[in-house]
Amino acid sequence: TTVNVDGTAAHSIPPLLFGQMFEDINSGDGGIYAELLRNRAFQQMQPNTIEALFGWAPINGTSINVIADPVPLSDALPNSLELTIPSGSSGQVGFGNAGYWGINVNASWTYNASFYYKFPSASDFSGNLTVMLQSSIGAVYANASVPVHGSTTNWMQVVVQLTPASSPVSTTNIFTVTVDGASAIGEKINFAMFSLVPPTFKGRANGLRMDIAQTLYDMKPSFFRLPGGNNLGNSVSTRWQWNATVGNLIDRPGRMGDWGYVNTDGLGLLEYMYLCEDMEMEPIMAVWAGYSLDGTSLPENDLAPYIQQAIDQINFVIGDSSTSKPAALRASLGHPEPFYLQYVEIGNEDFFAPNSYIYRWRDFVGNLTATFPQLKFIATSLPSYPTLDPIPKQYDNHVYQTPGWFAENAFYYDSVKRDGTYYFEGEYAVTSTNASDLYGTFTDGRLIYPNMQGSSGEAAFMTGLERNSDIVFAASYAPLLMNIANYQWSPNLISFDASHVYPSTSFYTQQLFSVNRGTEYLPSTLPQNGTLHWSVTRDAPTNTVIIKIANAGMTTEEMSFELPFVGVQGTGTATVLSGSATASNSPETPNAVTPVTSQIKTGESFSYTAPAYSVSVLRVEVK
Numbered sequence: 001t002t003v004n005v006d007g008t009a010a011h012s013i014p015p016l017l018f019g020q021m022f023e024d025i026n027s028g029d030g031g032i033y034a035e036l037l038r039n040r041a042f043q044q045m046q047p048n049t050i051e052a053l054f055g056w057a058p059i060n061g062t063s064i065n066v067i068a069d070p071v072p073l074s075d076a077l078p079n080s081l082e083l084t085i086p087s088g089s090s091g092q093v094g095f096g097n098a099g100y101w102g103i104n105v106n107a108s109w110t111y112n113a114s115f116y117y118k119f120p121s122a123s124d125f126s127g128n129l130t131v132m133l134q135s136s137i138g139a140v141y142a143n144a145s146v147p148v149h150g151s152t153t154n155w156m157q158v159v160v161q162l163t164p165a166s167s168p169v170s171t172t173n174i175f176t177v178t179v180d181g182a183s184a185i186g187e188k189i190n191f192a193m194f195s196l197v198p199p200t201f202k203g204r205a206n207g208l209r210m211d212i213a214q215t216l217y218d219m220k221p222s223f224f225r226l227p228g229g230n231n232l233g234n235s236v237s238t239r240w241q242w243n244a245t246v247g248n249l250i251d252r253p254g255r256m257g258d259w260g261y262v263n264t265d266g267l268g269l270l271e272y273m274y275l276c277e278d279m280e281m282e283p284i285m286a287v288w289a290g291y292s293l294d295g296t297s298l299p300e301n302d303l304a305p306y307i308q309q310a311i312d313q314i315n316f317v318i319g320d321s322s323t324s325k326p327a328a329l330r331a332s333l334g335h336p337e338p339f340y341l342q343y344v345e346i347g348n349e350d351f352f353a354p355n356s357y358i359y360r361w362r363d364f365v366g367n368l369t370a371t372f373p374q375l376k377f378i379a380t381s382l383p384s385y386p387t388l389d390p391i392p393k394q395y396d397n398h399v400y401q402t403p404g405w406f407a408e409n410a411f412y413y414d415s416v417k418r419d420g421t422y423y424f425e426g427e428y429a430v431t432s433t434n435a436s437d438l439y440g441t442f443t444d445g446r447l448i449y450p451n452m453q454g455s456s457g458e459a460a461f462m463t464g465l466e467r468n469s470d471i472v473f474a475a476s477y478a479p480l481l482m483n484i485a486n487y488q489w490s491p492n493l494i495s496f497d498a499s500h501v502y503p504s505t506s507f508y509t510q511q512l513f514s515v516n517r518g519t520e521y522l523p524s525t526l527p528q529n530g531t532l533h534w535s536v537t538r539d540a541p542t543n544t545v546i547i548k549i550a551n552a553g554m555t556t557e558e559m560s561f562e563l564p565f566v567g568v569q570g571t572g573t574a575t576v577l578s579g580s581a582t583a584s585n586s587p588e589t590p591n592a593v594t595p596v597t598s599q600i601k602t603g604e605s606f607s608y609t610a611p612a613y614s615v616s617v618l619r620v621e622v623k
C-alpha cells in the first residue's frame with residue numbers, strides 16, 4: 001500500500017479529540033476515589049439488617065449492628081454502628097472492615113483514619129480504643145491508641161495517623177477498631193462516618209487513589225465526561241443531584257447508583273472539578289434532564305425545579321460567587337474562582353426517550369442558554385431523530401460493536417454532511433466478537449479485557465475520527481475503569497484491584513493517539529475499506545509528521561509513504577502495539593502487550609511494515 005501525503009493541512013486537530021468518559025460503575029467508590037473503607041457510613045442502609053453491615057465484621061465475639069441512631073451524627077447519616085461488649089469478653093474485641101476487596105498496606109504511606117463515636121448512655125468506662133491495620137490473620141502492621149471515656153455521650157470525632165511498619169504483598173488486610181474486652185464488658189459504643197485514606201494524587205484532600213489517577217493522567221486526556229452515563233439516574237428520586245454530593249462528608253447522604261450499589265458521593269461535583277484541574281482536563285458535564293432509565297419522562301410542566309437544579313449545578317461550577325448562592329457555596333468550600341466549563345450535556349442516551357426529549361431539550365436548553373449564553377449544549381438523542389428546537393450544534397454518539405464493525409466503519413464520519421453540527425463520540429468500544437450478541441456472556445463472545453483484535457479495530461475507527469476531526473470534536477472510550485473483584489460491565493479501558501492497575505491494550509491505543517495528536521490534519525491517500533487504516537497529522541510547533549496506522553487484520557501489511565517535504569529526517573521513530581488477535585493484558589498477564597518504540601529509516605519516501613493486529617505511531621521530523 002502506497003500512501004501519498006498532502007503537504008497542505010486540511011484542518012486543525014480539535015483540542016478535545018481524546019479524553020475520558022467517567023461514571024461510577026465500579027470505578028469511583030473503591031476505585032479512583034481514595035477512600036479505602038467500604039460502606040464507611042452505612043449510607044442508604046436498612047438498619048437492623050445483616051446487609052447494612054456489608055464490609056464490616058465483628059471481632060472476637062462482640063456484637064455489632066447498624067441502628068437508626070436516636071441522635072444521628074447528621075440528617076444525611078441517620079445510621080450508626082452499635083458495638084456491644086458481651087459478658088465473658090476478653091482480649092481485643094470490636095470490629096473490622098475488609099476494604100473494597102482488600103486494603104493495600106504500604107509502609108511508605110501515612111494513612112488518615114477517622115471516625116465519630118459516642119456512648120449512647122453515660123458510663124464510667126475509661127479505656128483505649130485501638131485502631132489498627134492488620135492482616136486477616138492478625139499480623140499488626142500499624143496501630144494507634146485513642147483514650148475514650150463513658151461520659152462522652154455526644155458525637156466526638158477521632159482522627160489518627162497510621163504508618164505501617166511493613167508492606168505486605170497481600171491486600172487481604174483489615175482496618176480494625178477494638179477495645180480490651182475484659183474491661184469493657186456491658187459497654188455500648190456507637191460509631192459513625194469512618195474513613196481510612198492513604199496519600200492521594202497531588203495530595204488533594206478527599207482526593208484520588210494515586211496509581212489509578214496517574215494512569216489516567218499518563219494518557220494526557222483533554223476532557224473528562226461526568227457524572228454519567230447511566231449513573232445519571234435510574235429513577236427521578238435516585239437521580240444524581242449535585243447538591244447532595246458537595247460539602248462536608250457527613251452531609252452527603254449517598255444514593256443508590258445505577259450499577260447496583262450505593263454511591264457514597266464522596267467523589268462529588270467539587271472533587272470532579274479538582275480532578276479536572278489536577279489532570280489538566282476540562283469537564284464535559286451532564287445535567288439530569290427529566291428522563292430516567294426506569295422509563296420515566298417527566299411531563300413538561302413538571303420540569304421547572306429540575307431545570308433550576310441544573311442551573312444551580314452549573315452555577316456551582318462557573319457562577320459568580322457574589323451573585324449566585326451555589327457559586328458562593330463553591331467559594332466557601334475553597335474555590336472562589338469559577339472552574340473552566342464550556343460543554344454541558346443534556347441527559348444521557350435520550351434516544352431511549354426521543355419524544356419527551358423534544359420538549360425536555362427545548363426547555364432545558366432554552367433556560368440554560370438564557371442563563372449561560374457562553375455554554376455549548378450537547379444533545380444525546382440520535383442526530384437523525386427527533387428534530388429538535390433549538391437545533392443542536394453538538395451530538396453525543398455512542399457505539400459498542402465488534403472489531404470488524406469498527407474497522408469497516410472507519411469512514412463513518414466521512415459521509416456525514418458538514419452542516420455546522422459537531423459530534424462527540426462519547427462512548428465507543430469493542431465489547432464482543434459476536435455481532436448478534438454485543439452485550440452477551442464471555443462464552444458468547446463478550447470480552448472481559450480488551451485484546452489486540454478489538455484495540456486495532458478501535459484504532460482503525462479512531463483514524464477516521466482524526467480524519468474527520470473537522471466535525472468530530474471529542475471522543476472517549478467507555479467505560480473507563482473496572483475493579484476486577486466486582487464489576488457489572490466489561491471490557492473497560494483500565495482494570496485494577498486493591499494494589500495494582502492493569503492498563504489494557506485499548507488504554508495503550510488511546511494513549512498512543514492522545515499523546516501523538518499533532519496540531520493539524522494532513523490529507524493522504526484514503527485507505528481502502530478493509531482492515532488497514534491510517535491517519536497523518538503534523539505537529540506544527542515541532543514540524544513533526546505523525547502517522548498513525550491501524551492494522552486490524554491478520555496479515556502483515558507492507559506500506560510505503562511519500563512525503564512532499566524537503567528536509568525529512570532520515571531517521572524517525574515507530575511506537576508499536578502488537579500481538580495476536582486475543583493478546584490481552586489481564587491480572588495474570590499484566591504486560592502481555594505494551595508499546596515498543598524503535599528507530600526506523602525515514603525520508604521523503606520510506607517503507608514500513610505494519611504487523612498483524614497492531615497500532616503503530618510513526619514520528620518523523622522535517623527540518
Ligand SMILES: O=S(=O)(O)O[C@H]1C[C@H](O)[C@@H](O)[C@@H]1CO
Pocket residue numbers: 023228229230231348349398427478479489
Ligand atoms: O446499557 S448501556 O446503555 O449500553 O450502557 C452504557 C451506555 C451508558 O451511557 C453507560 O452508562 C453504559 C456503559 O458505558
